[in-house]
Amino acid sequence: MDLLSGIINNYYYMVAIILFVIGMYTMLTHANMIKxxxxxxxxxxxxxxxxxxxxxxxxxxxxxxxxxxxAIYVNPLPGALILTGIVVAVSVTxxxxxxxxxxxxxxxxxxxxxxxxxxxxx
Amino acid sequence: xxxxxxxxxLIVVVLFIAAFLSPLLFRWVEKxxxxxxxxxxGSALYMTVILLVEVQKSGPVLYxxxxxxxxxxxxFRVDPLRVFMLLIVISVSLWIFIYAxxxxxxxxxxxxxxxxxxxxxLLVGSMAGIALTNDLFNLFVLMExxxxxxxxIISIKEERxxxxxxxKYLILxxxxxxxxxxGVAMLYMATGYLNYSFLQLELAExxxxxxxxxxxxxxxxxxxxxxxxxxxxxxxxLPDAHASAPSPSSAMLSGLVIKIYAFALFLIFYxxxxxxxxxxxxxxxxxxxLASLGVMFGSIYAMLQTDLKKMxxxxxxxxxxxxxxxxxxxxxxxxxGGFYHIMVHAVTKALLFMTAGIIIYSTGVxxxxxxxxxxxxxxxxxxxxxxxxxxxxxxPGTGGLISKWYLSLSALEIGRPFFVLIILASSxxxxxYYMPIVIxxxxxxxxxxxxxxxxxxxxxxxxxxxxxxxxLAGIFSKPVVTLLEQGVASLF
Numbered sequence: 229m230d231l232l233s234g235i236i237n238n239y240y241y242m243v244a245i246i247l248f249v250i251g252m253y254t255m256l257t258h259a260n261m262i263k264x265x266x267x268x269x270x271x272x273x274x275x276x277x278x279x280x281x282x283x284x285x286x287x288x289x290x291x292x293x294x295x296x297x298x299a300i301y302v303n304p305l306p307g308a309l310i311l312t313g314i315v316v317a318v319s320v321t322x323x324x325x326x327x328x329x330x331x332x333x334x335x336x337x338x339x340x341x342x343x344x345x346x347x348x349x350x
Numbered sequence: 351x352x353x354x355x356x357x358x359x360l361i362v363v364v365l366f367i368a369a370f371l372s373p374l375l376f377r378w379v380e381k382x383x384x385x386x387x388x389x390x391x392g393s394a395l396y397m398t399v400i401l402l403v404e405v406q407k408s409g410p411v412l413y414x415x416x417x418x419x420x421x422x423x424x425x426f427r428v429d430p431l432r433v434f435m436l437l438i439v440i441s442v443s444l445w446i447f448i449y450a451x452x453x454x455x456x457x458x459x460x461x462x463x464x465x466x467x468x469x470x471x472l473l474v475g476s477m478a479g480i481a482l483t484n485d486l487f488n489l490f491v492l493m494e495x496x497x498x499x500x501x502x503i504i505s506i507k508e509e510r511x512x513x514x515x516x517x518k519y520l521i522l523x524x525x526x527x528x529x530x531x532x533g534v535a536m537l538y539m540a541t542g543y544l545n546y547s548f549l550q551l552e553l554a555e556x557x558x559x560x561x562x563x564x565x566x567x568x569x570x571x572x573x574x575x576x577x578x579x580x581x582x583x584x585x586x587x588l589p590d591a592h593a594s595a596p597s598p599s600s601a602m603l604s605g606l607v608i609k610i611y612a613f614a615l616f617l618i619f620y621x622x623x624x625x626x627x628x629x630x631x632x633x634x635x636x637x638x639x640l641a642s643l644g645v646m647f648g649s650i651y652a653m654l655q656t657d658l659k660k661m662x663x664x665x666x667x668x669x670x671x672x673x674x675x676x677x678x679x680x681x682x683x684x685x686x687g688g689f690y691h692i693m694v695h696a697v698t699k700a701l702l703f704m705t706a707g708i709i710i711y712s713t714g715v716x717x718x719x720x721x722x723x724x725x726x727x728x729x730x731x732x733x734x735x736x737x738x739x740x741x742x743x744x745x746p747g748t749g750g751l752i753s754k755w756y757l758s759l760s761a762l763e764i765g766r767p768f769f770v771l772i773i774l775a776s777s778x779x780x781x782x783y784y785m786p787i788v789i790x791x792x793x794x795x796x797x798x799x800x801x802x803x804x805x806x807x808x809x810x811x812x813x814x815x816x817x818x819x820x821x822l823a824g825i826f827s828k829p830v831v832t833l834l835e836q837g838v839a840s841l842f
Contacts, residue, residue: 248528248532251528252525252528255521255524255525256525261517264521268521268524268525268528271524271525271528272524272528272531275528275531275532275535278532278535279535279538282535282538282539306538309487312487312491313490313531316490316491316494319494319498320494320497320498320520320524323498323501323502323520324517324520324521324524327505327513327516327517327520328517330505330508330513331510331513331514331517334510334513335510343514
């Protein structure tokens with residue numbers, strides 16, 4: 229019961245974890261390379277979501293300090309980290325897509341199973 | 351603060367700057383590009399040696415990026431073990447690069463050679479950063495730089511196998527970093543820190559409050575670094591990637607890149623996780639069993655290969671097992687053995703891939719069965735192969751024996767002689783697939799038929815340096831072991 233109420237109270241963490249698992253499953257099982265790259269992005273985004281959710285405080289203000297104000301601030305560090313994370317994810321995606329373009333020129337397909345078939349026929 | 355105080359950061363910065371300048375130099379003054387990168391690697395090596403002396407004299411050095419103290423700023427830490435790893439990374443990559451300058455001329459198109467230098471310098475710089483950093487998020491960024499440049503030095507050859515292998519590597523390594531980042535999020539959620547030293551103090555207290563988070567993070571880290579370092583059931587990307595790459599890239603990937611991730615896992619186990627966590631759940635035990643399986647199966651797969659470079663790649667899966675065994679035993683002698691093996695295997699496997707590269711350069715032969723009688727045509731190359739094989743098997747007088755000796759000693763010390771049997775059995779398996787090549791190369795009745803090109807003296811010179819190192823590491827192991835003892839002593 230304790231576990232269940234913990235999950236319900238923190239459902240936004242659960243959403244991130246479910247997205248992560250969907251991304252990982254698709255990435256490892258789908259034969260289509262474009263889908264693999266999309267899944268990779270879903271996986272990365274889910275972690276970013278989790279990070280940003282950790283930093284949020286309920287009713288918090290943007291972290292710009294005003295003199296004499298007693299407001300609660302949102303933790304700015306996860307946001308800053310995630311900006312870096314997004315840049316990294318973009319560059320990995322760009323590189324993966326460029327590899328797919330090159331592979332497509334050799335085989336005329338983006339599907340891993342079809343590529344295996346073409347190779348076995350040679 | 352004097353100039354010398356900035357050396358920890360400068361090692362990484364010099365290499366990254368060199369990465370961006372070398373393609374420009376290659377375009378303008380083509381001849382100067384390679385010497386320029388050698389000079390950059392040389393200056394990094396010089397700074398590492400200075401750091402080594404300083405650490406030996408006055409203990410660990412902490413460097414704060416931009417003057418911001420942790421937990422706000424990024425911290426670099428230089429202690430004996432990290433500086434040891436740094437020394438291996440920089441010196442082995444300098445050695446491989448000297449070989450690469452000649453070898454790349456026939457493996458790559460001329461216009462991409464400058465870009466290869468960029469990737470090479472980025473790879474070395476990011477590995478040096480991984481060895482030094484004391485901050486989990488900084489580690490993530492450096493790991494991604496390392497992953498992209500490691501994939502790119504495979505795909506730069508633009509052959510079909512290279513592209514496919516590098517895509518497979520990229521996807522699995524993206525899975526690894528995804529898991530790692532989720533693990534970092536879990537730890538950040540529980541503690542609010544990203545700095546190793548702060549995390550270790552804080553985790554000891556929060557372990558009872560949020561055990562689920564911390565257990566999940568531990569599991570995610572094992573999967574992440576296991577994938578990247580090719581720990582046994584997660585090794586599927588390695589054989590294609592290491593076998594299809596240009597030979598200098600193979601030497602680099604098999605020699606250094608997989609080991610830096612094993613080292614990062616070691617740092618997380620002993621400098622991030624508190625002792626209580628390692629006692630509470632059997633993390634070391636999991637690593638130990640996976641490593642033992644890897645040691646056996648890597649060798650068994652290697653026996654079944656017909657392609658020389660594929661065989662060497664599978665052999666790496668077995669050898670990385672010894673390094674993980676060093677972490678798995680959770681004992682100071684085992685860690686010394688594991689670290690010694692990082693050094694010995696980095697040189698040995700790079701040497702073997704270089705000989706494979708020279709064989710392909712000179713004769714074009716890749717199949718193991720076609721190598722019969724090659725010892726009479728390329729005597730020095732095959733001598734290097736013989737010494738490398740001897741070190742893989744662990745024959746006395748080579749470095750491979752020392753690491754296996756320390757691993758076996760610690761297995762006996764903690765009362766688990768079963769693992770001594772595994773080490774012995776895997777050495778025998780190594781002998782089964784390395785020795786026939788050596789014997790066939792020198793003793794075969796008929797002459798070698800394929801035509802051969804003469805090998806440049808430069809390439810042979812690098813082989814001689816590698817052979818000398820392996821033999822010296824087997825005979826004079828004392829100074830290195832003393833350094834490692836000093837480093838390991840602070841962990842227990």
